Amino acid sequence: MDNKLDSVIKELQEKFSEIKVSEQQVVTVPVEQLTSFMQMLKDEYYMDFLTNVTAVDYPSDKNQNGEEDDEEDKGTMEVIYNVNSITEGYTLMVKTSVARQNPKLPSMFSVWGGAHFQEREVFDLLGIIFTDHPDLKRILLDDSFKGYPLRKDFQWVGGRK
Amino acid sequence: MDLKNNEPAPSELNRLVHLAPLEKVLNIARAHSLWPMQFGLACCAIEALMGTNGPRYDLSRFGYEVMRTSPRQADVMVVAGTITYKAAPFILRLWEQMSEPKWCIAVGSCAISGGPFVDSYYVVPGAKELIPVDVYVPGCPPRPDAVIDGFLRLKNKVLNPKVVEG
Amino acid sequence: MLRTETYTVNFGPQHPATHGVFRVMLNLDGERIVKAEPVCGYLHRGVEKLAENRTYQQVIPYTDRLDYLAAGLQNQGYVETIEKLMEIEVPDRAEYLRIITAELSRIASHVLFVGVYALDIGAFTGFLLCFRERERILDLMEELTGSRMTYSYARIGGVAADAPEGWLDRVEKVVNDLPYYFDIYDDLISGNEIFQARTKYVGYLSAESAVDYSLSGPTLRGSGIDYDLRKAKPYSIYDRFNFEVPLGENGDCFDRYFCRILEMRQSVYILQQAIEQIRETDGPIMAKVPKVLKPPKGEAYHEIESSKGILGYYVVSDGSNKPYRVHVRRPSFVNLGFLDEMCRGGLVADLVAILGSIDIVLGEVDC
Numbered sequence: 060m061d062n063k064l065d066s067v068i069k070e071l072q073e074k075f076s077e078i079k080v081s082e083q084q085v086v087t088v089p090v091e092q093l094t095s096f097m098q099m100l101k102d103e104y105y106m107d108f109l110t111n112v113t114a115v116d117y118p119s120d121k122n123q124n125g126e127e128d129d130e131e132d133k134g135t136m137e138v139i140y141n142v143n144s145i146t147e148g149y150t151l152m153v154k155t156s157v158a159r160q161n162p163k164l165p166s167m168f169s170v171w172g173g174a175h176f177q178e179r180e181v182f183d184l185l186g187i188i189f190t191d192h193p194d195l196k197r198i199l200l201d202d203s204f205k206g207y208p209l210r211k212d213f214q215w216v217g218g219r220k
Numbered sequence: 221m222d223l224k225n226n227e228p229a230p231s232e233l234n235r236l237v238h239l240a241p242l243e244k245v246l247n248i249a250r251a252h253s254l255w256p257m258q259f260g261l262a263c264c265a266i267e268a269l270m271g272t273n274g275p276r277y278d279l280s281r282f283g284y285e286v287m288r289t290s291p292r293q294a295d296v297m298v299v300a301g302t303i304t305y306k307a308a309p310f311i312l313r314l315w316e317q318m319s320e321p322k323w324c325i326a327v328g329s330c331a332i333s334g335g336p337f338v339d340s341y342y343v344v345p346g347a348k349e350l351i352p353v354d355v356y357v358p359g360c361p362p363r364p365d366a367v368i369d370g371f372l373r374l375k376n377k378v379l380n381p382k383v384v385e386g
Numbered sequence: 387m388l389r390t391e392t393y394t395v396n397f398g399p400q401h402p403a404t405h406g407v408f409r410v411m412l413n414l415d416g417e418r419i420v421k422a423e424p425v426c427g428y429l430h431r432g433v434e435k436l437a438e439n440r441t442y443q444q445v446i447p448y449t450d451r452l453d454y455l456a457a458g459l460q461n462q463g464y465v466e467t468i469e470k471l472m473e474i475e476v477p478d479r480a481e482y483l484r485i486i487t488a489e490l491s492r493i494a495s496h497v498l499f500v501g502v503y504a505l506d507i508g509a510f511t512g513f514l515l516c517f518r519e520r521e522r523i524l525d526l527m528e529e530l531t532g533s534r535m536t537y538s539y540a541r542i543g544g545v546a547a548d549a550p551e552g553w554l555d556r557v558e559k560v561v562n563d564l565p566y567y568f569d570i571y572d573d574l575i576s577g578n579e580i581f582q583a584r585t586k587y588v589g590y591l592s593a594e595s596a597v598d599y600s601l602s603g604p605t606l607r608g609s610g611i612d613y614d615l616r617k618a619k620p621y622s623i624y625d626r627f628n629f630e631v632p633l634g635e636n637g638d639c640f641d642r643y644f645c646r647i648l649e650m651r652q653s654v655y656i657l658q659q660a661i662e663q664i665r666e667t668d669g670p671i672m673a674k675v676p677k678v679l680k681p682p683k684g685e686a687y688h689e690i691e692s693s694k695g696i697l698g699y700y701v702v703s704d705g706s707n708k709p710y711r712v713h714v715r716r717p718s719f720v721n722l723g724f725l726d727e728m729c730r731g732g733l734v735a736d737l738v739a740i741l742g743s744i745d746i747v748l749g750e751v752d753c
Contacts, residue, residue, distance in 0.1 A: 113713040115711045171600065173599045201306045219334070262454070262748070262749055265406070267535060274517035276517075307428040340431055340435065342431065
């Protein structure tokens with residue numbers, strides 16, 4: 060199974076020159092090539108099962124002087140996709156980064172229908188907008204909730220007295 | 221027989237005739253047949269509602285097994301599980317739709333004070349923030365025996381309504 | 387000329403057939419469903435945000451309360467993800483104890499599904515029968531872990547405590563009795579004419595849609611796709627056991643229900659083999675793990691086969707003793723994505739049968 064995945068990753072690196080592969084076989088793809096990359100995974104490499112869509116918030120780090128960067132929020136948010144192949148048996152983790160100020164990336168609903176609810180959840184809790192999603196609105200929180208809870212700068216008061 | 225002169229009444233009369241205020245008679249009827257409202261929120265509902273009604277811890281031997289889904293026909297609201305801010309408005313509406321006299325049992329630590337989720341941004345710290353609670357049953361989740369004990373304390377409270385104020 | 391209109395009805399949050407606080411907004415044309423939109427989130431407790439303020443060990447009780455019917459499986463998934471991140475090797479005896487707890491949780495969850503599904507269709511006797519078996523399994527778990535429903539038994543590196551004296555014999559006795567009771571369920575519930583009329587050929591799910599919408603578990607296997615993580619990508623020590631994966635043919639509600647009945651029988655088979663093998667295994671039940679856990683910087687994603695489907699945990703660590711991000715891939719949440727299309731064209735009573743056959747747990751849908 061590892062050999063199959065290795066050869067798949069090698070072929071993908073040849074076709075898409077800008078992707079990076081880490082030691083644990085995690086592929087990072089720039090946002091512009093995301094849709095064509097995912098479509099190729101589904102059509103040519105039998106990856107037909109999208110297991111997991113999630114995102115992590117990495118706010119900007121302090122710069123070298125120890126002061127915070129207050130001109131521009133250089134932080135990023137990473138969106139992670141886990142794709143399985145039922146027939147071939149391997150699984151691949153694909154990551155992509157968007158800017159934290161105005162996070163937008165294309166929706167994967169056109170490739171796999173399983174992205175429907177999971178992308179709505181990522182939008183609800185982190186505020187990342189998926190363009191071309193058929194019905195992007197809040198799913199877990201109520202419609203009048205202000206803010207995005209899973210961001211690192213979300214302030215709230217718990218009920219503990 | 222002249223009761224006005226304080227003659228002792230014949231023994232059959234003592235045995236067969238009881239005089240009591242109407243409220244006490246109604247309380248006896250209410251206490252022995254409380255109808256819970258079928259309303260489970262989270263994990264405590266599996267233990268408190270379904271486990272207690274199950275074959276081993278049988279709630280019907282006390283007369284409380286009639287679970288009515290409509291709030292108009294129920295007496296007791298058993299709040300079992302965590303209350304979130306999205307669910308709070310309709311819980312209040314269900315409570316207001318129940319007709320008097322009505323009572324409330326809060327089962328599990330989430331319904332008493334928020335439980336392990338009290339620090340969350342979306343959890344109401346206890347049912348007492350929304351509705352007046354009569355009996356608290358602690359546990360996470362409490363055993364069905366503890367829930368039956370809670371029902372029996374409620375029965376005690378219904379039969380002697382002045383106990384709490386005294 | 388007659389003109390008809392569709393109207394909207396709320397299949398409200400408080401309803402006996404929705405397995406908890408769950409709402410479906412129905413657009414009806416007479417009795418036929420035109421659109422069924424699920425609204426969830428009434429039990430959203432913010433577990434993913436709470437986990438960022440707790441240490442790694444303190445997150446284990448939160449995972450119990452997600453899918454509260456099969457808590458042994460949830461614990462196993464989280465703990466195995468952290469072990470993958472830290473590259474810890476778990477001793478054999480602890481693995482066997484974890485598998486025994488996991489398969490007992492799976493049987494308890496499926497038994498409750500059978501009872502509650504019969505209750506939804508209208509048969510109260512099935513509910514009472516199934517709870518009798520569930521009580522016997524919960525007694526065993528109470529002896530081992532101290533709690534009937536929320537175990538928190540698996541720990542990072544092993545399990546919390548060894549089996550008490552004579553516990554394995556009691557488990558064997560209960561497990562050997564179970565197939566007799568499963569035969570009773572087959573006679574009473576599966577063979578019942580009314581049950582079959584309400585579930586056969588209702589809620590058709592095709593194999594392509596199931597794979598496209600990322601459905602998993604018995605919902606997927608009822609349509610004929612052979613994808614069980616215990617066989618496809620064996621984790622823990624599942625490769626030491628012989629068992630089969632039951633598949634359905636028609637993709638209707640009855641097939642999804644019957645897959646679970648057959649899975650229970652396979653779980654009994656796994657348990658019998660595990661009990662035989664653990665009697666020959668001795669050793670520690672916990673690996674050498676420091677008290678204050680500080681995993682190296684990095685991330686890990688791990689999936690297991692839970693009773694509802696594929697359960698995945700994604701953990702990001704930044705080197706401190708608290709996780710940076712924990713995400714749970716919940717099977718019930720993803721399985722709900724296809725509810726709308728499965729119900730179109732059916733009657734309102736079919737909605738109850740379809741929703742029951744997907745087998746959702748609200749604690750897991752809302753996280």
